[in-house]
Amino acid sequence: MTDRSAIQFPDGFLWGAATASYQIEGAALEGGRGKSVWDTFSHTEGKVAKGHTGDVACDHYHRLDDDVAMMADLGLQSYRFSISWSRVMPDGRGAVNAVGLAFYQRLVDRLLEHGITPCPTLFHWDLPQGLEDIGGFRSRDTVSWFGDYAALMARELGDRVSMWSTFNEPWCYAYLGHASGRHAPGLTDPAAAVAVAHHELLAHGLALRAMRAERSGLQLGIVINPSNVRQEGTPTAPPEQVRLIDAIHNRWWFDATLRGEYPADLLASYGPLADAIQPGDLEVIAQPLDWLGINYYFDILVRGLTADDSADGWLEYPTVTGVTEAPTREVHTDMGWPITPEGFTALLVRLHTDYPNLPPIHITENGCAYDDPVVDGRCADPRRIEYLDLHLRALRDAMQQGVDVRGYYQWSLMDNFEWALGYDKRFGLVHVDFDTLERTPRDSAFWYRDVIAHNGIR
Ligand code: FCB
Numbered sequence: 001m002t003d004r005s006a007i008q009f010p011d012g013f014l015w016g017a018a019t020a021s022y023q024i025e026g027a028a029l030e031g032g033r034g035k036s037v038w039d040t041f042s043h044t045e046g047k048v049a050k051g052h053t054g055d056v057a058c059d060h061y062h063r064l065d066d067d068v069a070m071m072a073d074l075g076l077q078s079y080r081f082s083i084s085w086s087r088v089m090p091d092g093r094g095a096v097n098a099v100g101l102a103f104y105q106r107l108v109d110r111l112l113e114h115g116i117t118p119c120p121t122l123f124h125w126d127l128p129q130g131l132e133d134i135g136g137f138r139s140r141d142t143v144s145w146f147g148d149y150a151a152l153m154a155r156e157l158g159d160r161v162s163m164w165s166t167f168n169e170p171w172c173y174a175y176l177g178h179a180s181g182r183h184a185p186g187l188t189d190p191a192a193a194v195a196v197a198h199h200e201l202l203a204h205g206l207a208l209r210a211m212r213a214e215r216s217g218l219q220l221g222i223v224i225n226p227s228n229v230r231q232e233g234t235p236t237a238p239p240e241q242v243r244l245i246d247a248i249h250n251r252w253w254f255d256a257t258l259r260g261e262y263p264a265d266l267l268a269s270y271g272p273l274a275d276a277i278q279p280g281d282l283e284v285i286a287q288p289l290d291w292l293g294i295n296y297y298f299d300i301l302v303r304g305l306t307a308d309d310s311a312d313g314w315l316e317y318p319t320v321t322g323v324t325e326a327p328t329r330e331v332h333t334d335m336g337w338p339i340t341p342e343g344f345t346a347l348l349v350r351l352h353t354d355y356p357n358l359p360p361i362h363i364t365e366n367g368c369a370y371d372d373p374v375v376d377g378r379c380a381d382p383r384r385i386e387y388l389d390l391h392l393r394a395l396r397d398a399m400q401q402g403v404d405v406r407g408y409y410q411w412s413l414m415d416n417f418e419w420a421l422g423y424d425k426r427f428g429l430v431h432v433d434f435d436t437l438e439r440t441p442r443d444s445a446f447w448y449r450d451v452i453a454h455n456g457i458r
Contacts, residue, residue: 034090092128
């Protein structure tokens with residue numbers, strides 16, 4: 001039984017909610033914005049459920065003022081959003097689009113007027129199509145273009161924004177985008193995926209250098225989505241293969257950024273797949289981090305193969321064999337994800353133990369998809385409140401075990417374009433009617449406002 005007594009967070013703990021550009025902005029090609037890989041992908045038949053695209057999304061581009069006012073009403077102290085690279089640099093390099101920059105300047109100004117701390121991400125998967133056309137993150141050239149873009153943003157917004165992250169969930173962009181092809185740009189090429197996994201980190205390191213050269217005092221981080229990888233059910237997965245999944249999903253990112261090395265077992269397994277790594281790269285990658293963003297949703301549950309399983313392998317984990325996903329649990333969210341708050345605690349404690357130089361952590365995403373309707377102007381979503389309650393308690397447990405966590409962002413402020421799954425997976429504290437674009441805060445939004453007001457759960 002979970003103990004449901006009151007819990008309190010330390011003074012100064014920062015409470016927020018998160019979104020991402022392509023998922024909410026809409027206004028796809030307005031104001032001089034260039035196309036991104038997600039425009040191309042979502043307009044390719046068969047790639048996104050029901051043919052949904054981000055063309056309109058939540059129309060946040062046109063509703064920025066009201067949306068920020070809504071954040072203030074909900075008591076948010078911080079807002080994590082991402083910048084659409086192709087809105088500010090339509091081709092990803094060269095010409096800068098003043099209209100696009102003005103949009104983010106206005107967003108930041110509105111947030112600050114309401115006392116909400118902005119926390120922008122530079123790359124939440126919407127790579128400018130112009131860069132994809134020259135090889136995207138498979139190419140080392142894109143790494144230096146990212147550095148230029150990061151410097152531009154530090155120059156243009158760094159006077160008002162101190163908290164930045166470079167990449168959001170680089171594992172997803174690399175492997176969902178280039179190994180399984182479930183996300184843009186939709187490739188199924190393991191060597192490309194590994195090159196991207198390396199180049200994203202290199203771009204991150206370069207961006208940190210470029211931003212620090214531009215301005216001092218910025219608080220710079222990166223957002224990773226680690227998960228425990230756990231055996232569940234039968235047959236048992238080979239432990240060394242489970243360890244390899246852990247290396248691809250978790251250790252690659254933390255070992256590189258915090259230790260300046262890639263996991264030896266994974267390099268051995270990848271062999272020539274990892275040819276993009278060049279001498280000196282890891283020094284660039286392992287720049288000091290002011291903070292680290294952790295996105296946590298669920299533990300990865302795995303089992304060994306039965307005679308009925310295809311032996312094709314698990315595309316997102318290229319060299320792993322003999323392992324597949326455990327069957328969906330009876331209780332799960334609309335994503336089919338298990339609910340594993342105990343894993344959240346264990347994961348944070350593990351990071352704290354394994355990486356003595358772990359910087360202060362912000363939980364940059366955590367949340368769940370449930371489709372609860374609006375009835376007479378109210379949207380009751382008890383399952384989301386339950387999920388958040390359990391995960392905040394799990395987080396508090398980790399903090400009590402010594403993990404230095406400074407903030408928490410719920411995913412997501414409002415229902416939005418959930419990538420390849422379109423608009424049917426609803427993660428919002430706020431319900432969005434995608435016909436009228438009307439916003440209706442769910443019960444969970446008011447519950448969360450109360451958590452923020454009391455800096456804990458009463
Ligand atoms: C994360 C993504 C975010 C959202 C949530 C549900 O992987 O960073 O954009 O899609 O999952």
